[in-house]
Amino acid sequence: MQKIGVFVCWCGSNISATVDVKKVAEVLKAEPGVVVSENYQYMCSENGQALIRNAIKEHGLTGVVVCSCSPRMHEATFRKTCESAGINPYMVEIANIREQCSWIHKDIEEATEKAIILGRTAIAKLKLNAPLTAGESAVTKRALVIGGGIAGIQSALDIAEAGFEVDIVEQSPTIGGNMAKLDKTFPTLDCAACILTPKMVDCAQNDKIDIMTFSEIESVKGFVGNFKVEIRRKARFVNEKTCTGCGVCMQKCPAKKGLNEFNMGLNNRPAIYIPFAQAIPNVAIIDPEQCLKIKNGKCGLCSMNCQVNAIDYTMKDEIVEREYGAIVVATGYKPISLENFNEYGYDTYKDVVTSLEFERIMNAAGPTNGQLVRPSDGKHPHVITFIQCVGSRDTSGCGKPYCSKICCMYTAKHAMLLREKYPDTEVHVFYIDVRTPGKNYDEFFRRAVEQYDVDYIKGMVGKVYKEGDKLMVQGSDLINDEQVIIPSDMVVLAAAIEPNPSVRKIATMLTASIDTNNFLTEAHAKLRPVESPTAGIFLSGVCQGPKDIPETVSQASACAAKVIGLLAKDTLKCNACVAHSDEMICTGCSVCENVCPYGAITYVDKEFRLGGGKTEVRRVAQVNPAVCQGCGACTVTCPSGAMDLKGFSTKQIMAEVDAVCKR
């Protein structure tokens, strides 16, 4: 017979305001097997934990039920408490009477009754608990960073700095991401390339960092400390090792109609190209859709002119398999497509551009060599109107419900740069709210208004249309209570940002959770902001939520610190609640092997004694406890009932169900 102690937490008023905690403790004291039942204001505090430790010693407890918050919050805390007092940590059960009870109910009587039932359920389960010991698994001391923008670059550099090997896998032909496309960066107006390209070079030169560009994640297997990842290195038709980046091929290539991705499609590039001057790796790539040789076999000029014979028109995709201890997701963002916002005329008028296109137009290395000219006719625009919140904060279904966070600041930046460089321009900005929290941010925005005479108009634009040579921007001026029409030469749309479209596929492979907007979910919004709930997966940059460069870099470094903390360990404690198969019942059907997402189940031929000296060889399932993550998929699919999960056995779960149903 077990000796059980019950400890009911008030969680200040979080639980006690809705649940009569004293009554819960009193009622549960009468449950068979319970020898002590206490309640306390904060059970997780040092005093609360001392209360549990003392009770364990005083009453010789064999198991503990804590009625408190979610086990995700403090199960580990209470397991440690009990372990320090001599009880096996798996003899602790948490009854969640906060998230699943006090927070969601209003009626004290009903909530109290439910809390008592949840307590009884935990007691019923605990009675069937057995002490468990967690095994250990080795940690592969290498990290994978998915995405080579500023987030991935910073995480990789920090991890490498600590002495660990790290691979960057980037889907486009160069690292650098969106930041490489920017002109200046707020709030200090230093040039993006000046601060980013040295970091890109550092990555390339660091012998701990391996960069795989134009590559995608093909599959992910394994678990924290032991991931096995297949990476597809897509054919770039140029040998990365021999190409010197001399650029002769680009000059010789006769097919020059490809849209220049780096310049947001504002100009063209040849079929063989280096994405931009500071690209890392500084190696050419062939666009097979444009290449005449690949399309119809006629040409080959680049190959003929290549001094180092780097061109290979027959190159095929290659799959590389690597092992990692930790994975960083840094997949970043892209501006949304504007097909739902035709009232702004983006699809109709060439001189209506997105902010990222405007960055390229203003950039000295951009399609206009940094000269401010209109895309339609190459003329210098005099009146430029900016529209903020294009697709952000939109719950109508056309855009995104969230604030994209970066647009207020970059629009202020654009407005300021324009007025600085071209004092002859008139700049208007339509805004709903100007959101500038951050060090020196609001001051920055105010400078645009006060020093640079940028006209901020509170209100939204309803329609952009052409009249003669002008783009008429019709919108509300809510402060002046009028409808204004501003004849403009150029219109710049601050399009909302959304997670990189590839993130869904990647998250699925990683079993990392994702929210309704396709942002990766953090393990805890406040306390574990750079970790995914899936162990060993870490979040860096905009893949987790909109953020600007300073915030991205901070998060990327925080993320690296977490990765380093993991890789510094030689072994990891495994989950003790693993599956095991009863070999006497197992029929060898392989169903469990097929559903196991971790590859933890293998089948072996095993000899069994049948009695009377006879033996029989049968095929049975075996679980590798170091690999099993205790998800339970095998136990529910096993047709014979041979699979069971330690700590969550079928018997325990049925005992819980009985306890819930019993009155």
Next chain:
Amino acid sequence: MEKSEQIKLIKERSGTDAKKCMKCGKCSGRCPAYADMDIKPHQFVSYIEKGEIDKLLNSKSLFTCLTCFACVERCPRGVAPAAIIEAVRQEVIRMQGENRVKAEEIPEIVDDKIPQQLLVSMFRKYNK
């Protein structure tokens, strides 16, 4: 009828939730009848939420709104300003003696090219 009851009825009749408004003014930025309105589309949304119903009941805009639905189409928050205007308009014209156009006036004000569709819709908009 209590004022609060009247506001509640008008809100229900509009079928839209004015609380969702984020005060961006896009409705009024889009409105083609803006110049002919005393109270603007975004103000209908705001006033109904603040309970300032008397201003709305006396607004000239009730009869200059074209019900063209441009404001509804473009609202980023799924609010329907035109439906609030319609709900208030119904509140007015359903009152005794508040019909805007008398049938006997029709021969005088119409020309022979006016399509029935226009007459019927005008009557439905202005009369009960």
Next chain:
Amino acid sequence: MKFSYYPGCTLKTKAKELDIYGRKSLEALGVDFEEIKEWQCCGAVYPVAKDEVATKLSAVRTLAQAKEEDGKLLTLCSACHNVLKRVNEDMKSDDNMRLKANNYLALEEAYNGETDVIHYLELLRDYVGFDKLKEKVVKPLTGKKIGAYYGCLLLRPNSVLAFDNPENPSIIENFIKAIGATPVVYAMRNECCGAYVSVTHKEIAEKKSANVINSAKDAGAEMLVTACPLCMYNLTENGKGAMEVKYFTELLAEALGVKE
């Protein structure tokens, strides 16, 4: 499949061209249709207020009648289309409206929005196909620069009408191309003509119509096409004859060689 052809009141009187040429063209295109039995006025304007039920009933009767036929209700007039399609949506998704309307009408079988409301232009695009239409054109309107006038009723609210992109539509332009003419895209093609305020506030309708016409003229249009008798009235009468305006069916019949 037979389309139930819904003319509506105005097409029998002031907008005869819209009706007559519409029918002739359908025949020329080999579309099987028949005027819907015992049709009533659609109500002319969709009652936006949620507590309006009675004013929607005549539209429900028409919709229910079409359900008894082949379930495809074909509309020409933009206003009829707007009213019928929106009332149909109410019968599909508004429990209160569906209950009250069915209780009142006491039809043999309750009507729950089963009918498809299809505008003539949608029929040309989705059932006939503009490519097929182009093949049947015998007298292409080559060289004619025509502006499409959409107005409000075909496009909004897009969540119900789902007719075309509400801010950048293309269906009428594609129609114009199919009959051999040149479409002229102009900024005010989806703005209101002034609608019913024309009677009480003529000056507003004049302003709105002028706005549309000037925009079309500046863009180089020689003529406007519309599907709506009310738009036709405002653009011609309140537009003071500044621009030629025709119903799209008249141009269609001309191109198909069935306009005498």
